[in-house]
Amino acid sequence: MNIAKKPRVGFFSFASCEGCQLAFLECEEELPVLLEAVEIVRFREASSYEGREIGGEEFDVVFLEGTIAREKDAEEVRLLRKNAKIVVAFGACATTCGVNAIRNTRPLEIVRREVYGEKAGWYDVFPARPVSAVVPVDYTLRGCPVDRTELVKFLLFLLRDLPAPIPKYPVCFECKAAGVVCNYVRGRTCLGPVTTCGCGAICTRFGGRCEGCRGILPDANLEGLRYAYREVGRSEEDLKHDLQLFNSFLSTMREKVL
């Protein structure tokens, strides 16, 4: 390892279920070694400290989990970007905006009233957006939650000061390698052909369909996917509906937010 000083690492969480931080904590076998290699400076989920103020601390790497849902979050993210050498968007909420973007599909006022009732006015929220819509991001770790194996691999590249590989294949690639009988062959739909791999096709391996939590590939052929849906008797509406779960931001909101 060519790092003289232990890199200072921080974990920060915005609008999310914090499941991705848990995924990191679940790397039980690797944690002892990883913790020797880095100094974790901030990690509220893993500590008894309850404050969440973000100040002028310097970091080598920050992991940002969650969606940016209000101006205050955006300011913190900007500050973290300034203080950190490497910013990693961590999990679907942070990378594609995940399920949080669904709220963007309806007028914010209505959503706010639905959630907060008469206290709606207390919460100053804006349309949900991924971290990359606020600051430049160096690395993207996808998935809801992030994949542990991929996370550890990523950290190993980072520790060796090497650029981490970016998954560029569709989920089908891992799915087929695992010998799964394809959902389309079974007359069902699946977002695997257009979704970024790296999860090891965990959903399809266990009999499910890929829901696209890792985000649509940049060059995905959505026109072709429409055709594939039609081939198994599903409609354009079905496709829209499926894409909405994790990819609302991409399909509907990007222009409005950026």
Place this chain on the structure above:
Amino acid sequence: MFLRRAAGRPRWLADGCFSWAENESFSVGLFVFRRRRLELRLRGRGEPKEEVGKILKKRDVISAVEALLVHGSVYAPVEKDDHFVFEEIERASDLRLEAAQTVHSAKGAFFPSKDPLVRFDLSSGDWEELPPAAPRFLFGLHPCDTWAMKAFDCWMRDGIPDDRYLRRREHGVIIAVQCLKKCNEDSFCGSMGTYRIFEADVRLTPMNNGYFVEFETEKAREVEEAWREILLEATVEEERELEEMKSGMEDAFSGAEVDLERLPDDMKASFYAPWWRDMGKRCLDCGQCVAVCPTCTCFAMIDECNVSLTECERSRRWDGCMFHSFAEVAGPHNFRSDRCARIRHRMNRKGQWLNRRFGVPFCVGCGRCVTACPVGISPLKVFKRAQGGTADV
């Protein structure tokens, strides 16, 4: 234990370890004739056999697999999610010899989707080869699969022979089952001339009440030995039934839709045809066609370190020309960044370049990619279009 090797390209195997790869040269475009010749040769191969034919009764199939399992692992069609796939079987009763077509091919037996090759020590650089485990018996390959294996062999033996593949291949015993009719609506082996078993160690021909068994090669002896108590001698009626079955089969596969002799030239002539665009628009680059295809051979190398960064494992894993990143090089430049160019490339590998080069079909018409493709792209449609057809591709 690490082996230290001198600098230079590591050879996974000392030269000359496999005897099976006799040097065959194929004449361009003449594989149809060659196949006939080979069939004649196969018929008359080995010591003159005086034997009576052997029959494996349907009720004895499970015992036959059990007998094989005593000698080694068995890779065969099993049922999965209402379909069939090739897998290493645990219990003899898992075998589905009646499987019409498996959704995935059998190539994974000799070319696993991920194959750890070597492990090396990061500080000393010492390395050791990881043994290429492989199934011993491949049971239930169809004729198209035996042709695919031939194509695979040609490719893997070309240039620097792929020792790893060839060692596995040498180790494996192929027990193939003749198809008597087209196995499903997507297959087109009749058009590709691949509906008769090309080469197999043991061939089974389905009969009303079982299988007619023929032992073809040296490697078949082990199977013959294992099945000594299980097989019955064929009666005169059964010999006659076999002949009937075989002639009925020729009819079932007649009506080829592709002119194989002309295919390479026709594909070449259609290289810039506008209809490639139609496919390019639909293709999802999902790579399923590549993964299920028994003649797709592409792979990538990956290194994976352990968490304390002391050791690293180098593996090869499947890759494929349908992926956008496949042709990405430094720059970043991508010499096939266009979807349409990618699908055209794959189809030309199957219908023009490799069949011309090696003299065997590189699309064996198994139809697996057709079944797998979510947008209905099919080599048969492409070949027909290239030969003057007008149907949509």
